[in-house]
Amino acid sequence: AQKVTQAQTEISVVEKEDVTLDCVYETRDTTYYLFWYKQPPSGELVFLIRRNSFDEQNEISGRYSWNFQKSTSSFNFTITASQVVDSAVYFCALYPYNFNKFYFGSGTKLNVKP
Amino acid sequence: DGGITQSPKYLFRKEGQNVTLSCEQNLNHDAMYWYRQDPGQGLRLIYYSQIVNDFQKGDIAEGYSVSREKKESFPLTVTSAQKNPTAFYLCASSISTPLAFGGTDTQYFGPGTRLTVL
Numbered sequence: 001a002q003k004v005t006q007a008q009t010e011i012s013v014v015e016k017e018d019v020t021l022d023c024v025y026e027t028r029d030t031t032y033y034l035f036w037y038k039q040p041p042s043g044e045l046v047f048l049i050r051r052n053s054f055d056e057q058n059e060i061s062g063r064y065s066w067n068f069q070k071s072t073s074s075f076n077f078t079i080t081a082s083q084v085v086d087s088a089v090y091f092c093a094l095y096p097y098n099f100n101k102f103y104f105g106s107g108t109k110l111n112v113k114p
Numbered sequence: 115d116g117g118i119t120q121s122p123k124y125l126f127r128k129e130g131q132n133v134t135l136s137c138e139q140n141l142n143h144d145a146m147y148w149y150r151q152d153p154g155q156g157l158r159l160i161y162y163s164q165i166v167n168d169f170q171k172g173d174i175a176e177g178y179s180v181s182r183e184k185k186e187s188f189p190l191t192v193t194s195a196q197k198n199p200t201a202f203y204l205c206a207s208s209i210s211t212p213l214a215f216g217g218t219d220t221q222y223f224g225p226g227t228r229l230t231v232l
Contacts, residue, residue, distance in 0.1 A: 004156075009154075035220070043226040044204075044225040044226060045157075045223040046223075047220050047221075047222060047223075091156060091157070101159060101162070101172070102159070104157040106154070107155075
């Protein structure tokens with residue numbers, strides 16, 4: 001089965017706290033891509049990152065970092081020193097090469113309070 | 115500026131009416147997609163098109179129809195057969211689909227259309 005699980009429905013933090021959003025995926029494909037998108041209140045999904053299954057290097061972009069671990073089928077997203085502008089719904093998505101479609105998780109709503 | 119536009123932003127429909135949601139992109143992308151998002155849920159694929167004059171059903175195509183007469187445009191019609199059409203509809207595009215070019219490419223999304231049935 002191809003599936004993405006984001007077990008955290010909603011998370012609330014206070015500004016400047018670090019927060020990690022979990023993503024666990026299932027696929028039988030050995031070639032696949034993983035994505036994170038941000039959906040602010042305006043509704044549009046904003047692309048954040050794409051990784052392929054052969055590249056397990058962690059990535060850092062400013063306050064954002066991603067931890068890809070094939071051994072646990074996880075692709076977690078950490079925001080360091082969170083800000084109010086980070087408040088949004090975050091989606092993790094899987095693209096198995098042989099299935100020709102995206103599988104989205106149900107999203108994690110992040111509330112960052114001042 | 116390149117991007118994806120969707121119109122209208124808000125749409126109200128009476129029961130029994132068909133409505134068409136517009137999606138236009140000027141990114142020169144071959145592939146286009148329609149998703150439906152319900153409150154508190156993820157995205158579900160309605161239809162997608164890899165190339166002009168061709169499209170395929172997604173997971174929840176019943177009650178919807180599409181056309182792809184131009185590369186830039188992929189309108190979605192919500193028909194009266196769709197029993198619960200109130201939702202947020204997102205259009206996306208990508209350079210290509212994996213089978214055509216041996217890899218995938220990122221999907222970029224439009225701002226969405228919120229459809230409400232009265």
